[in-house]
Amino acid sequence: HSAHLTVDPHFTVGKIQRQLFGGFVEHLGRHVYDGIHEPGHPRADADGFRTDVVELVRELGVSTIRYPGGNFVSGFKWEDSVGPVAERPRRLDLAWHSTETNEVGLHEFQTWLDKVGSELMLAVNLGTRGTQEAIDLLEYTNIASGTALSQRRIDNGRTDPFGVTMWCLGNEMDGPWQLGHRSADDYGKIASRTAKAMRQLDPDIELVVCGSSSAAMPTFGEWERVVLTHTYEDVDYISCHAYYEETDGDLGSFLASSVDMDRFIESVVATADHVKAVLRSDKTINISFDEWNVWYLSRFRNVDKIEGVDNWPIAPRLLEDVYSVADAVVFGNLMISLLRHADRVTSASLAQLVNVIAPIMTEPGGPAWRQSTFFPFSITSRLAQGEALRLELKTPTYETAEYGEVPLVDAVATHDGDTKRSALFLVNRSQDQSVELTVDIRALGDVSVLEQHTLSDADVYAKNTLNDRERVGVDSTPNHEIVDGTITVVLPPVSWSALALG
Ligand code: AHR
Numbered sequence: 001h002s003a004h005l006t007v008d009p010h011f012t013v014g015k016i017q018r019q020l021f022g023g024f025v026e027h028l029g030r031h032v033y034d035g036i037h038e039p040g041h042p043r044a045d046a047d048g049f050r051t052d053v054v055e056l057v058r059e060l061g062v063s064t065i066r067y068p069g070g071n072f073v074s075g076f077k078w079e080d081s082v083g084p085v086a087e088r089p090r091r092l093d094l095a096w097h098s099t100e101t102n103e104v105g106l107h108e109f110q111t112w113l114d115k116v117g118s119e120l121m122l123a124v125n126l127g128t129r130g131t132q133e134a135i136d137l138l139e140y141t142n143i144a145s146g147t148a149l150s151q152r153r154i155d156n157g158r159t160d161p162f163g164v165t166m167w168c169l170g171n172e173m174d175g176p177w178q179l180g181h182r183s184a185d186d187y188g189k190i191a192s193r194t195a196k197a198m199r200q201l202d203p204d205i206e207l208v209v210c211g212s213s214s215a216a217m218p219t220f221g222e223w224e225r226v227v228l229t230h231t232y233e234d235v236d237y238i239s240c241h242a243y244y245e246e247t248d249g250d251l252g253s254f255l256a257s258s259v260d261m262d263r264f265i266e267s268v269v270a271t272a273d274h275v276k277a278v279l280r281s282d283k284t285i286n287i288s289f290d291e292w293n294v295w296y297l298s299r300f301r302n303v304d305k306i307e308g309v310d311n312w313p314i315a316p317r318l319l320e321d322v323y324s325v326a327d328a329v330v331f332g333n334l335m336i337s338l339l340r341h342a343d344r345v346t347s348a349s350l351a352q353l354v355n356v357i358a359p360i361m362t363e364p365g366g367p368a369w370r371q372s373t374f375f376p377f378s379i380t381s382r383l384a385q386g387e388a389l390r391l392e393l394k395t396p397t398y399e400t401a402e403y404g405e406v407p408l409v410d411a412v413a414t415h416d417g418d419t420k421r422s423a424l425f426l427v428n429r430s431q432d433q434s435v436e437l438t439v440d441i442r443a444l445g446d447v448s449v450l451e452q453h454t455l456s457d458a459d460v461y462a463k464n465t466l467n468d469r470e471r472v473g474v475d476s477t478p479n480h481e482i483v484d485g486t487i488t489v490v491l492p493p494v495s496w497s498a499l500a501l502g
Helices: 051-060 071-075 106-116 131-142 148-155 184-201 222-231 251-255 257-278 297-304 325-340 374-383
Strands: 002-006 012-015 022-024 064-067 091-093 098-100 119-124 166-169 206-209 237-244 286-294 345-351 360-362 368-370 387-389 392-394 397-400 404-407 409-416 421-428 435-440 449-455 480-483 486-491 495-501
Touching: 002 409, 022 286, 051 106, 051 360, 051 368, 051 374, 064 106, 064 166, 064 345, 071 091, 106 119, 119 131, 131 148, 131 184, 166 184, 166 286, 184 206, 184 222, 206 222, 222 237, 222 257, 237 257, 237 325, 237 345, 251 257, 251 325, 251 397, 257 286, 257 325, 286 325, 325 374, 325 409, 325 421, 325 449, 325 495, 374 421, 374 449, 374 495, 392 409, 421 435, 421 486, 449 480, 449 486, 486 495
Parallel strands: 002 435, 022 064, 022 345, 064 119, 119 166, 166 206, 206 237, 237 286, 286 345
Antiparallel strands: 002 392, 012 387, 091 098, 360 368, 387 409, 397 404, 409 421, 421 495, 435 486, 449 495, 480 486
């Protein structure tokens, strides 16, 4: 097969916001406890945080980190997670049927964020709580001093405000599994009231209202319309969540998951713009794609689920998906989809970060390692700078059961006008054929390939595991030709590649 691409830095989609490379830490399974925090571990620092995990999170290159949930937040009392650790209550976490010890709370998490160099994005509980608790938390985090709750923060050891800018108004409030889930109308009303109150307290915050918990929800589309009709002038973003998995051995459809993500994004943009038209508003609502990943959700539903009124484990092994090369190729392709929509997807969070559907795994008392999905994230986050470009791509297609006829090759390019550096991110979805891709880069001037990385394997189901932690990685050997302003690269079957040019 062959494909052809033209890159021109004048054809821009939009500026790539660093927030696009965000992450997500939920109090779930072994994410916080025995993941980022393990005081007895040989590599733990004085605060009990694993330094090997801190190093990997830094290498991954995550910007803003959404916290503390997810489904967890809909039953969370933030007051439980501050103050002297020994006095914090143990609570039932109904979302994940676990015990929450509150040993790590808001202050400890901020300490960890300072170590990894990421910013805090907080979610408020609109499941079992409401407007008052949301503004209490905002007063605690963002008011400098002179009030009861800011003083409480100072007494708890932090003089400076947390200064949290990004706030989620609840989580997946359309989902019947969500504590306190509501109809679009009810949620739209409480989200609008809470948003207004929060802005009265701090006008500089940015607010994310919940979109559908997936495009497969029966209310998808209508939920967005109703919720935005209530909240349009009160919020800045609407959220999208999407998880993909291979089902029934249909690798062809799975490899085309980003086609679904593209359609999802474009439908939400269309719905938001429809509400904008109806309201005659000057404002544009963007997307916070604040949960995305490959997740074998069917395994969680059928195997992992914890039940029983006497059974509330602390930090159980939950959602510990082990990712393959094929998963990483799809994952890299999802990042291509996010970048291609950089004009409207201006914030995103990979769900999640450590142990729980995560690019980083740990073993208690043992090592930490990179899953296959680590590589496309770290490389894309580092190389995708400046603006996303609109491409002219000519590619063969193939037929899928899920999405019909889809492109065999997918690609996005980025260009930084200041450094004059560009990057190309490429996927070959063919299961058995290489693709020879030619890229017309004449419009970029006299550039050469600075880096080339390819993720592929004869065994597309190869994985990194505790006993074989470096089985999967990227091949960074240069393997291209440049003749008369055209680069030729060969994309192996089921592969993700990145090229840096400059
Ligand atoms: O990321 C795991 C879970 O997926 C989150 O808690 C929830 O928001 C979503 O359903």
